[in-house]
Amino acid sequence: MSEYDPQALQDKWLPIWEQKDPFRAEEGESDPRERRYMLDMFPYPSGDLHMGHGEVFALGDVVARYWFQKGYNVLHPIGWDSFGLPAENAAIKRNAHPGEWTYANIETQANSFKRYAVSFDWSRRLHTSDADYFKWNQWLFNRFFERGLAYRKGGLVNWCPNDQTVLANEQVVAGRCERCGADVVRRELTQWYFKITDYAQRLLDDMAQLEGGWPERVLTMQRNWIGRSEGADVQFVIDGRDEPVTVYTTRPDTLFGATFFVVAVDAALADEICDPSQREALEAYKREAAKLSDIERLATDKEKTGVFLGRYAINPVNGERIPVWAADYVLADYGHGAIMAVPAHDQRDLDFALKFGLPVKTVVHTGLADPGETGVATPGEGQLVNSGPLDGLTKTEAIGRIIEILEADGRGTGTVNFRLRDWLLSRQRFWGTPIPIIHCPDCGEVPVPDEQLPVTLPDLRGEALAPKGVSPLASATDWVNVECPKCGGAAQRDTDTMDTFVDSSWYFLRYCSPGYNDGPFDVEQVRKWGPIDQYVGGVEHAVLHLMYSRFFTKVLHDMGMVDFVEPFVRLMNQGQVINQGKAMSKSLGNGVDLGQQIDAFGVDAVRLTMVFAGPPEDDIDWADVSPHASQKYLARAFRVFTDVTSEPGVSFDEGDLELRRVTHRTIDEVTKLVESHKFNVAVARMMELTSAARKAIDAGKSADPAVREAAETLAIMLSLAAPYTAEEGWERLGRTGSVAIGNWPVADPALLVQDSVTCVVQVAGKVRDRLEVSPEISEGDLLALAMDSERVKPFLNGEPRKVIVRAPKLVNIVP
RNA sequence: GCCCCCGUAGCCCAAUGGCAGAGGCAAACCCCUUAAAAGGGUUGAUGUGCGGGUUCGACUCCCGCCGGGGGCACCA
Numbered sequence: 106m107s108e109y110d111p112q113a114l115q116d117k118w119l120p121i122w123e124q125k126d127p128f129r130a131e132e133g134e135s136d137p138r139e140r141r142y143m144l145d146m147f148p149y150p151s152g153d154l155h156m157g158h159g160e161v162f163a164l165g166d167v168v169a170r171y172w173f174q175k176g177y178n179v180l181h182p183i184g185w186d187s188f189g190l191p192a193e194n195a196a197i198k199r200n201a202h203p204g205e206w207t208y209a210n211i212e213t214q215a216n217s218f219k220r221y222a223v224s225f226d227w228s229r230r231l232h233t234s235d236a237d238y239f240k241w242n243q244w245l246f247n248r249f250f251e252r253g254l255a256y257r258k259g260g261l262v263n264w265c266p267n268d269q270t271v272l273a274n275e276q277v278v279a280g281r282c283e284r285c286g287a288d289v290v291r292r293e294l295t296q297w298y299f300k301i302t303d304y305a306q307r308l309l310d311d312m313a314q315l316e317g318g319w320p321e322r323v324l325t326m327q328r329n330w331i332g333r334s335e336g337a338d339v340q341f342v343i344d345g346r347d348e349p350v351t352v353y354t355t356r357p358d359t360l361f362g363a364t365f366f367v368v369a370v371d372a373a374l375a376d377e378i379c380d381p382s383q384r385e386a387l388e389a390y391k392r393e394a395a396k397l398s399d400i401e402r403l404a405t406d407k408e409k410t411g412v413f414l415g416r417y418a419i420n421p422v423n424g425e426r427i428p429v430w431a432a433d434y435v436l437a438d439y440g441h442g443a444i445m446a447v448p449a450h451d452q453r454d455l456d457f458a459l460k461f462g463l464p465v466k467t468v469v470h471t472g473l474a475d476p477g478e479t480g481v482a483t484p485g486e487g488q489l490v491n492s493g494p495l496d497g498l499t500k501t502e503a504i505g506r507i508i509e510i511l512e513a514d515g516r517g518t519g520t521v522n523f524r525l526r527d528w529l530l531s532r533q534r535f536w537g538t539p540i541p542i543i544h545c546p547d548c549g550e551v552p553v554p555d556e557q558l559p560v561t562l563p564d565l566r567g568e569a570l571a572p573k574g575v576s577p578l579a580s581a582t583d584w585v586n587v588e589c590p591k592c593g594g595a596a597q598r599d600t601d602t603m604d605t606f607v608d609s610s611w612y613f614l615r616y617c618s619p620g621y622n623d624g625p626f627d628v629e630q631v632r633k634w635g636p637i638d639q640y641v642g643g644v645e646h647a648v649l650h651l652m653y654s655r656f657f658t659k660v661l662h663d664m665g666m667v668d669f670v671e672p673f674v675r676l677m678n679q680g681q682v683i684n685q686g687k688a689m690s691k692s693l694g695n696g697v698d699l700g701q702q703i704d705a706f707g708v709d710a711v712r713l714t715m716v717f718a719g720p721p722e723d724d725i726d727w728a729d730v731s732p733h734a735s736q737k738y739l740a741r742a743f744r745v746f747t748d749v750t751s752e753p754g755v756s757f758d759e760g761d762l763e764l765r766r767v768t769h770r771t772i773d774e775v776t777k778l779v780e781s782h783k784f785n786v787a788v789a790r791m792m793e794l795t796s797a798a799r800k801a802i803d804a805g806k807s808a809d810p811a812v813r814e815a816a817e818t819l820a821i822m823l824s825l826a827a828p829y830t831a832e833e834g835w836e837r838l839g840r841t842g843s844v845a846i847g848n849w850p851v852a853d854p855a856l857l858v859q860d861s862v863t864c865v866v867q868v869a870g871k872v873r874d875r876l877e878v879s880p881e882i883s884e885g886d887l888l889a890l891a892m893d894s895e896r897v898k899p900f901l902n903g904e905p906r907k908v909i910v911r912a913p914k915l916v917n918i919v920p
Numbered sequence: 921g922c923c924c925c926c927g928u929a930g931c932c933c934a935a936u937g938g939c940a941g942a943g944g945c946a947a948a949c950c951c952c953u954u955a956a957a958a959g960g961g962u963u964g965a966u967g968u969g970c971g972g973g974u975u976c977g978a979c980u981c982c983c984g985c986c987g988g989g990g991g992c993a994c995c996a
Contacts, residue, residue: 208996279993291924322924322991329923329992336996352995367996439995446996453994524995647991717944719933722987729932731945741959746983787932789943796943803960865939870977872939909976915938 109740111707114829128173128224130180132630137263138178142634143169144613144673146642146650149186150210154217156682156689157643159699162223162723163715164679164784165641167316169224170825171779174849180634181224182616185211185232188605190268190284193536193570200567203536207234219702221708224845229619233608234536234698237616240559241625242607243541245657247552248543249299254660255530257550259295261371262529269572270533271296271410273604274526275330275649280402283649291371297540297601298527301656305331305523308655311670318675320722326647332524337508339445339517341366341418343378344426350374350418353440353522356450356484357511358503360720361492362468363445364458365427366418367411370394370436372442378429380415387412387431394433402433409434409457420445421516422507423493432457440522452482468492469500480725528653530604535562535570535577536603545589545596554590560598576600609650610657613637613672628666640673641679651676677782680724682715697727708826710736716826716883718786738792739830742819745798746834749816750807753839760811767797768815769856775822776852784826791822813838866891867917868900884910891916 121635131138145165148158169181192203199206211232218225231238255351263272267287271294277282296379301308309331312324336355343350352366363485368375370391379387390412392571394402401407411432418429427445430827435444448458449467455476458465465477471487488683489495496508531540539560541545541553563581570577578600579585611625618627633802636658642650651673658672681688684695702711713735736750757765771794778787798815806812817838824831824844835844859880864887866874874896888910891897900920907919 270974325924326991332995334995352996356996402994409994434994434996436995444996451996453996456994522995546983644990717932723933726932729945731932734945737958744959783934785932786943789934792943799960863939867977870938875939907976909938911938915977917938 109736109743109830111709111736111739111829113919114833115220115708118829118832119222123219123221125843126227127846128169128179128181128226129228130182130226130634131178132633136178137605140180140601140634141172141177141639142180142637143172143639144182144616144637144641146640146646147184147612148214148607149189149191150207150214151191152210153213154221154699156216156697156699156702159221159702160682160713160715161641161643161679162218162221162755164291164677164721165639165650166223166712167716167779167784167825168639168641168677168782170828170845171849173224173825173846174821176847176849179224180229180291180616181226182229182231182619183218183223183227184229184612184616185214185233186605186609186612187232187234188537188602188608189430189523190534190536193534193742196536197570202564202566203570204234207536208232220703221712224828229616231612231615231619233605233612236559236561237622237830238612239253239608240540241611241615242538242603243553243560244555245539245560245625246553246603246607247558249660250550250552252301252660252664254300255297256300256906257297257830259290259293259294262294262296263289264292264294265289266369268534268569269574271529271531273529273606275528275652276604296529296531297542297599298529299656301528301653302523302525304659305333305525306521307659307670308525308652309333311332311659313656314671315349315673315676319673320644320676323644323647323651323676323678327652330525330648330652334522334524336520336522337504337511337517338441338520339511340421341445342421343429344417344419346378348414350378350443352443352445353520354445356447356504357507357517358489358492358495358498358500359447359450359468360420360422360445360507361495362447362449362466363427364448364464364466365423365446365454366429366436367446367454367457368414368429368434369437369442370411370431370433370630372435372437374442375414375431378414379418379431380722382416383413386679387414390431392442397433409453411457411461413461418445421511428463430457438526439524448482449476450482450484452484455480455482474911489761491810501731527603528656529602530607531573532604533576534602535565537605538607539578540599540601540603542599543587543589543596544599545592545594547594548589548591548596551589551591551596557590578602606650606653610653613640613654613663614661614667624666626666631667635667636669636671637673639677640676641677644678656856665812677721679721680719682725682727684726685728686726702732706732706736706738707829709739713739713788713826716784719785721782721784738795738825738826740793741799742791742823742827743830743834745795745802745816746820746837748802748807749813749838750815751810753813755810755813757810761801761809762811762812763805764797764801764806764809764815765855766859767794768811768818769852771822772818772850773852773857776849787822788826790821794819794822820844821850824848862913864891864913865915866894867915868897869919870917873897873900877915880913882913884912885918887912891918 115214187207192207196203196422265282265287267285277289334355337357338351340349340351399489411430414429416429417426446454448455448465459594465773468491469487470490471483471485473483476482489498489503520786541560543551545551563584585597614626614631617630620626654672659670661667662670691897710732714730714732718730771790775787775790801812820831820834831844861877862880864878874894905918905920909917
């Protein structure tokens with residue numbers, strides 16, 4: 106029987122692998138193999154695996170299985186990011202507990218992963234919703250709290266009215282909730298934050314380590330998100346107020362051109378300094394501003410609005426009195442929530458000035474027309490004018506000079522600012538890690554002592570979880586009311602849960618010692634396995650999970666718990682699986698089900714299709730690829746395995762030289778291609794090898810050792826993407842043991858050199874002849890040969906003007 | 921508006937500045953077959969989105985357009 110039957114192969118090998126569990130990472134010191142840590146971003150258990158999972162895990166598994174084949178001691182774990190909103194919504198709908206839905210889905214996905222034959226170490230499986238996992242979220246929170254890296258503050262926060270919870274800045278995309286797409290509104294709330302801003306500079310600086318290992322666009326997005334800028338803090342006295350107000354500017358050189366002053370309308374400062382005569386106007390403006398959604402407020406083409414506060418600020422360098430306005434184009438939570446406005450050299454300020462008839466004063470001569478006339482600000486380089494001591498200087502010189510002047514009399518200082526805000530981690534939802542804080546009327550915020558962790562969730566289900574704008578935990582009064590750990594008095598638990606991005610910020614460390622009980626992870630094991638050599642996942646986490654994980658790693662490094670500062674050495678972003686040019690969706694009716702594809706074509710064919718479709722980072726349009734063709738190819742490869750008639754163990758040395766050369770060239774190229782993640786090209790090379798072996802078999806050489814060599818090589822290389830077919834082929838070839846581990850071949854250099862190569866002879870760039878020459882031919886000999894060619898001679902007349910010889914491949918003669 | 925990436929056969933995609941095509945899909949034709957399916961084989965660019973430039977030589981490097989995708993976008 107040599108019929109290729111994918112279903113039969115799956116039925117045969119799956120139980121064998123299940124029993125052998127061949128991809129266990131070896132912790133022991135005695136194992137001499139070099140270690141590698143390969144990780145795919147862990148899934149959220151929202152039903153069964155879908156096409157997107159099919160792609161990521163097929164691609165990641167090529168790398169993992171390649172390392173297994175190369176003989177490394179590989180850690181390739183799997184787990185579930187199992188806290189989160191969808192479980193809660195499902196529980197409300199079905200009057201159930203979120204855990205029931207979650208753990209059922211996890212089982213479904215686990216079985217699908219097994220059938221999909223991903224090379225996981227199943228013994229390290231973890232779920233973030235397990236108490237022995239989230240206990241360590243709470244333990245880590247306590248450590249952050251001790252270090253002042255977890256703190257509570259009031260202020261305007263992003264609120265998703267659909268999900269009924271606050272969101273971190275990173276989770277608001279263009280004014281919408283990253284999860285559900287609802288328009289985010291702003292609310293005044295007291296919330297917990299992680300002080301990621303303390304690490305802004307290091308998050309930026311350490312990116313140097315990631316250069317080359319991470320996709321450039323992810324680094325760019327993180328750089329943009331961190332948003333470092335250099336400038337100066339400048340103090341302005343407000344007429345009639347004792348305390349001066351500080352503003353941040355990146356253009357202190359234009360200080361003499363400041364013609365008004367703007368305070369963010371939602372900053373406390375606006376209220377405080379508003380003159381009674383303008384109070385009513387300010388209140389009216391605030392009501393107007395509050396009506397706008399973030400999307401409207403942030404629209405760049407929106408007309409400037411604002412209101413005069415009836416007060417004046419004094420320019421510290423020239424004593425000019427400039428009017429103070431409140432406006433919504435100044436942000437309360439960036440810099441100091443107030444700016445000096447220089448309309449001549451800043452478009453936003455100019456728009457505002459023109460709208461409200463405020464003066465425009467040019468202080469940098471750029472050679473461009475007067476902004477007051479044209480309405481176009483001139484932010485570029487130029488020479489300072491109308492600026493007292495700065496006159497005649499360039500922009501850069503003036504920035505340096507004015508900072509010296511301001512620092513000399515204590516009215517300002519050179520400074521650095523970041524766009525990055527602290528990470529808001531409280532969530533008013535149920536299915537997450539309780540924040541381990543007890544609020545005591547006498548002692549304030551008291552962490553739950555480590556030995557009392559975990560703080561588990563009360564047993565709420567169904568309607569009790571329905572969003573009401575405060576955490577469902579607040580309604581569990583028995584759970585909420587506790588004794589203060591410090592004074593023993595009556596106190597109450599914090600009723601918010603943690604952002605689930607906390608769970609995923611360190612799970613990759615837990616995998617190194619998943620059952621560890623004395624801390625979040627065994628420091629020694631992390632030292633041995635970390636950092637992660639290859640991480641694979643979607644680009645949508647560029648400024649979310651990846652930024653948070655980098656932050657956590659740095660904090661843990663400062664705590665002495667990890668010895669590296671960057672968790673992911675190399676990052677690969679896969680594309681998406683789409684259909685007919687569009688993202689799959691129910692409304693478009695263009696969804697493709699992974700399970701059905703597997704049923705129709707087999708696991709191997711689906712995996713091979715994912716790998717062969719194109720470069721990993723490109724989207725795969727399922728309408729452009731053919732799992733059926735992949736299946737046909739695998740059947741073709743399979744026939745090669747079954748057609749080999751020599752015995753295992755024969756010496757390949759006696760084999761057909763030409764086929765052996767093809768085999769070894771393939772080994773050489775596929776090795777390089779897999780290492781550079783050009784998996785699609787690697788598969789193309791395997792197909793060529795298959796054809797070469799087929800040809801030899803059809804020419805009656807089925808017993809030739811070179812055919813066996815080609816077939817065995819093919820089985821090994823194919824195991825990266827098509828493990829069932831490879832395993833069966835290996836067995837049919839009479840080999841014992843699994844094909845999957847430790848078999849990667851090394852190309853014989855002697856078989857990589859060619860007897861002869863084709864040299865192209867060009868005359869004036871046009872190919873006129875091809876010569877078969879030795880690869881070692883000298884330039885002189887090659888030229889002589891070319892000049893002597895009967896096909897070349899007619900195009901020459903006399904001595905050539907120029908001759909380019911690139912032995913042994915090319916001669917170009919310019920007559 | 922600013923920044924980045926990409927445009928190669930009907931389609932997906934290869935090609936250290938050196939013969940434009942490796943591989944696949946689709947198509948057409950041929951072999952096998954009573955027939956079909958399965959299987960095997962053969963066939964494709966007048967030039968790499970357009971226009972310049974550098975070079976002996978450009979898909980590749982530079983400049984300017986056009987088209988597609990992505991990121992940022994009141995961050996002072």
